[in-house]
Amino acid sequence: MKEIESLDLSHNELSGKVPLQLTQLSSLGVFSVAYNNLSGCIPKSGHLSSFGMDSYRANTNLHNITQGNACAPGPDPLLEEDVEETLGDLGLYAITAAAFLLAFCATIGFSFRRSYGRIVMLKL
Known part of the structure; x- marks a missing residue:
């Protein structure tokens, strides 16, 4: 397992501290x-020190190690690009809802049209 090159554990509801054993993964590229929901200090030893703060984004209880070996506040849980993605998602949801509503109304409209046509033909 020490030869692993990529480790992405994002969006997994993990909690607790970042295991120090991860600092021994020397082949890690990603x-x-x-x-x-990680907490404690971000390990700055081994290969993990080469990864940026994006690797730890949105872990509000995770902190950086300062020069005095104390933890300082870590990554910002919401960066501007995350907010932009959220606004884009809202637009996608609105378009999806409008398309669903249009398809639903069209289905109901065609159902009434066919029923009305049958009634008129029966009366003739």
């Missing part, structure tokens, strides 16, 4: 534990 690493992310973003969007979890």
Whole structure:
């Protein structure tokens, strides 16, 4: 397992501290534990020190190690690009809802049209 090259554990509802054993993964090229509920200090030893704060994004209880080995507040849980994605998602939801409503109304309209046509033909 020490030869693993990619480890993405984001969006998994993980909690607790980042295991120090991860610092021994020397072949790691991709690493992310973003969007979890991790706490404690971000390990700055081994290969993990080469990864940016994006790897730890949205872990509000996770902190950086300062020069005095104390923890300082860590990554910002919401960056501007996350807000932009949320606004884009809202637009997508609105378009999807409008398309569903239009399809539903068209289905109901065609149902009444066919029923009305049959009634008129029966009366003739």
